[in-house]
Amino acid sequence: AMTASSGHDTRLYARDHEMVAILNAQHQNPHYLGDIELPKGIRASTDAAAVLDGADTVLAVIPAQAMRDGLSKLKTLIPQSAPVILCAKGIERGTGRLMSEVVAEVLPDHTIAALSGPSFATDVARGLPTAVTIACADATIAEELAAILSGPAFRCYSTTDLKGVEIGGALKNVLAIAAGAAIGRGYGASAQAALVTRGFAELRRIAQAMGAKPETIMGLSGLGDLMLTCSSPQSRNYSYGLALGRGEDLSNRPLAEGVATAPIAAELCERHAIAAPIIAAVAALLAGKITINEAVTALINRPLKSED
Numbered sequence: 001a002m003t004a005s006s007g008h009d010t011r012l013y014a015r016d017h018e019m020v021a022i023l024n025a026q027h028q029n030p031h032y033l034g035d036i037e038l039p040k041g042i043r044a045s046t047d048a049a050a051v052l053d054g055a056d057t058v059l060a061v062i063p064a065q066a067m068r069d070g071l072s073k074l075k076t077l078i079p080q081s082a083p084v085i086l087c088a089k090g091i092e093r094g095t096g097r098l099m100s101e102v103v104a105e106v107l108p109d110h111t112i113a114a115l116s117g118p119s120f121a122t123d124v125a126r127g128l129p130t131a132v133t134i135a136c137a138d139a140t141i142a143e144e145l146a147a148i149l150s151g152p153a154f155r156c157y158s159t160t161d162l163k164g165v166e167i168g169g170a171l172k173n174v175l176a177i178a179a180g181a182a183i184g185r186g187y188g189a190s191a192q193a194a195l196v197t198r199g200f201a202e203l204r205r206i207a208q209a210m211g212a213k214p215e216t217i218m219g220l221s222g223l224g225d226l227m228l229t230c231s232s233p234q235s236r237n238y239s240y241g242l243a244l245g246r247g248e249d250l251s252n253r254p255l256a257e258g259v260a261t262a263p264i265a266a267e268l269c270e271r272h273a274i275a276a277p278i279i280a281a282v283a284a285l286l287a288g289k290i291t292i293n294e295a296v297t298a299l300i301n302r303p304l305k306s307e308d
């Protein structure tokens, strides 16, 4: 929707024939975006070759755990000259790879970028004002992509800190589950703020260990997306946490990337001796190893320390 609103020829590949037919005929995507009116310029197709033929920029918008498989199937069709912009927020299960590392293995000769920041799909599709970060190791390409993607209500800031952008996007989902679970269990807004703030300290430590820039973590793709995702039931990760906290049935819920990312993030922190008790608690909670009450009691009774 954002590229079509900016006047770009926008083609969408999807595997669901019915969705493609409805999108082309009614300019809506009822399953994912309700009755939101999408720009008429978007042309959808189930024919990947036709969609990707001659594309000068490709946005990869599939869940993190499906990224390797999804792009592998399309790799011969993606034009060599087209930068691939990753929109998924997560760490790959099994390998611990960031999305850019996954794509570097699948498409080793392509320019890789990542688009991330506080941006609910429904807000962007409605044309509500949104600001995000686009990252690419090549500063000129990052700036060019920011200019291409920005539009009347969509503002892109550019950075070369690909890792920083990816780490913020992946970990905010894990922390949103913690925030939602605390509210769902009835611990209140003070506990929620404490979890988000101390979770942010964990995010900063991990980012530093991985060589990300502090400015990126303090920016839209870090703090910005953390604020959004940890405070709004519109977030699928936060609402997953809410349901967990309320003891609701967790089957058949919409995608919550933090569920897959939590255990791998906790394992990475343990392996690199990075203190991340909240991320570890989310992983243990999701694995059914502890209850929310046990997690909160353990967190609040940790040895006292300075606030760093």
Ligand SMILES: NC(=O)C1=CN([C@@H]2O[C@H](COP(=O)(O)OP(=O)(O)OC[C@H]3O[C@@H](n4cnc5c(N)ncnc54)[C@H](OP(=O)(O)O)[C@@H]3O)[C@@H](O)[C@H]2O)C=CC1
Residues within 6 Å of the ligand: 014, 015, 016, 032, 061, 062, 063, 064, 066, 069, 070, 087, 088, 089, 090, 119, 120, 121, 122, 254, 255, 257
């Ligand atoms: N929704 C949002 O507000 C935002 C989402 N993101 C990120 O974008 C990524 C995708 O999320 P989102 O689009 O919301 O997820 P959804 O679950 O809403 O949609 C997933 C899309 O990916 C397709 N898909 C799923 N699995 C595969 C697969 N194995 N191969 C090919 N296509 C597949 C689905 O197709 P089908 O319908 O055929 O199953 C569907 O079109 C996530 O990492 C998310 O964190 C980032 C910013 C905002």
Ligand SMILES: O=C(CO)COP(=O)(O)O
Residues within 6 Å of the ligand: 089, 117, 118, 119, 120, 121, 173, 176, 225, 228, 229, 234, 235, 236, 237, 238, 255, 256, 257
């Ligand atoms: O990443 C998002 C907003 O920036 C969407 O969050 P959820 O995946 O939790 O819905």
